[in-house]
Amino acid sequence: MATEKDINKQAEQAADKKDFIKFGSDNGEGKPHFHFNIFYIYLLIGGFLVYMFLTGDSNVQRVIDYSQFQQLTRGGYFDKVVVDARESEASAIIARDPGSEFQALSDAYQSAQTTNNHVSVQSNLPSCDRFAEEVEAWKSAEGSQCANLDVRYERNSTMRDLLYNFGPIVLMVLFFWFFFVRGIAGSMNDRSGGGPFGIFNVGRSKATVFDKDNKMKVTFQDVAGLSEAKQEVQEIVEFLKNPERYTNLGGKIPKGALLVGPPGTGKTLLAKAVAGEADVPFFSMSGSDFVEMFVGVGASRVRDLFRQAKEKSPCIIFIDEIDAVGRARSTRNFSGGNDERENTLNQLLTEMDGFGTNSGVIILAATNRADMLDKALLRAGRFDRQIAVDLPELNDRVEIFKVHLKPLHLAKNIDIKKLARQTPGFSGADIANVCNEAALIAARNNKKRIDAADFNNAVDRIIGGLEKKSKIMTQDEKHSIAIHEAGHATISWHLRYAAPLVKVTIVPRGKALGAAWYMPEERQISTKEAMCDEICSLLGGRAAEELFIGQISSGAANDLERVTKQAYAMVAYYGMSNRLPNVCYYDSTGQEYGFSKPYSDERAKIIDEEVSALIAEQYERAKNLLKTYAEGHGQLTQRLEEKEVIFTEDVIEIFGERQWTSRNDELELLKTKK
Secondary structure: OOOOHHHHHHHHHHOOOOOOOOOOOOOOOOOOOEEEOOOHHHHHHHHHHHHHHHHOOOOOOEEEHHHHHHHHHHHOEEEEEEEEEOOOOEEEEEEOOOOOOHHOOOOOOHHHHOOOOOOOEEEOOOOHHHHHHHHHHHHHHOOOOOOEEEEEEOOOOHHHHHHHHHHHHHHHHHHHHHHHHHHHHHHHOOOOOOOOHHHHHHHOOOOOEEOOOOOOOOOHHHHOOOOOHHHHHHHHHHHHHHHHHHHHHOOOOOOEEEEOOOOOOOOOHHHHHHHHHHHOOOEEHHHHOOOOOOHHHHHHHHHHHHHHHHHHEEEEEEEEEOOOHHHHOOOOOOOOOOOOHHHHHHHHHHHHOOOOOOOOOOEEEOOOOHHHEEEEHHOEEEOOOOEEEEOHHHHHHHHHHHHOOOOOOOOOOHHHHHHHHHHOOHHHHHHHHHHHHHHHHHHHHOOEEHHHHHHHHHHHHHOOOOOEOOOOOOHHHHHHHHHHHHHHHHHHHHHOOOOOEEEEOOOOEEEEEOOOEEEEOOOOOOOOHHHHHHHHOOHHHHHHHHHHHHOOOOHHHHHHHHHHHHHHHHHHHOOEEOOOOOOOOOOOOOOOOOOOOOHHHHHHHHHHHOOOOOOHHHHHHHHHHHHHHHHHHHHHHHHHHHHHEHHHHHHHHHOOOOHHHHHOHHHHHHHOOO
């Protein structure tokens, strides 16, 4: 009786044979029949190359005319001559140096001798019979030098010649048969494209299918924040789970939903959560998967994707980065390079209109470039909904931090709300990166727990780059940078709408020689006074250099760039100028007015004058503030030069508590009172 060990051994042997032997249905006798495998082609090619290498002739070969061949034969330079009677060709190996009479052959003979090779010569014969008569005459002549010459006549080709002549042709036929004939047969029989090597697989969809056998493990509980977006997407899942709830009232299930938002905000994660929540098949595919160099492949993949979706209806199709295939079609396409992409887009538009409204196939797509998409793709009836997935607000960032902090070993001094306030404008991906960087920094310092300092360093690392403590600076440069950064800190501390200071450093980080970190307020709208305070704070570094050093430097380049953009936005976009009130020249369509501007040259001159006046006014304001608080600025500068990094506590010690309360603190007080 067979033991369990024997049964397992037999199963392993059967699995090893599976790639080489395929059992037929019965075949009358139940015997296995041979199944062709690509491995055999590789084996045949390898054997052919090895045979060529082992039997290849490494001798030096020369082709000479018949007169030279006669002289060499008569002179006894050959020991044996082989004559191919079928081709009327003679070949022989030179046995001794031909001398200066045949200089080229002599040089080849001497070179071959150094490598233990031979020189083989070949010549066409006018007639095999004539050559045989000449050889007999030369042998019988008195004083003949070729009396012992061995002449052999052959009529059959050798196996080596057959391989040289017909081997490549046989291999080409096998390749053609395997890739083309099998591909056509497989696609006609079961639409499989002839297996993994079938060439017709190129037109099949590359979508990843998540169904009951391959479930997605991400759910809505794994997606922090995005409450409004989750609500709209969750409704789509309900459409598929319980369609009668909506169709009984006469409603129609939407055909598609477009997730729009900046990179890293969680569009793809939200789609994965839909796959995890929905009890229906989920097809996931990238927009670039449709694009191929072969004509018609993209459209074929679109057709195949929707064919599979209709077969598994109800289901969801998700196309990530749809702008790769859904970009707006151009009417001035001269190169023809986008024709294939446009054909793919046309097929996608056709398929989205090709199935019924209540067929149970819903399309989700994600992009961060919605302005580039074709208008036909965004019309009602195709993508009925556009779901905005924006950068997370303060409360959303708190929830995101809670998700990413779960697997980390944290110290007790971690304030999640403070971390969320320190990361305005951070996406979900950025917050995940902050948590990971904090863990790496703590591990680098051999800590057992991740504390608040590690998170602060992680935020600094992501915003400003890596610290460059080894960068060499002179004492004058260090003093100038300290005065510059202290100027920013001093002015921002005494302006009502300026962001509260968190940290100032003169340690080079990234491309910056010094930096100041603030905790900006998250306002939905900004007033003119708030924007002027921001400009004044940015000009504080340049004003401090002029006042306390007597000369200005190039260190304020980034500040001046931000100031100029802000001032132009106030004058040309927000209508905050006295001479140009209530005027906006911003183009929300993104076309930037083409070749003409919507204002005259005189109006452009006024805009420039107003911008210059606004910047000059805030610059004088910054200098006056620095003169007023010159003593405190000097103490900040000295402390920066000594410690290189100062925090809010240092500024409070010098200037006292900040007079103005930030809106974030006001919101916290309101929540506490409630």
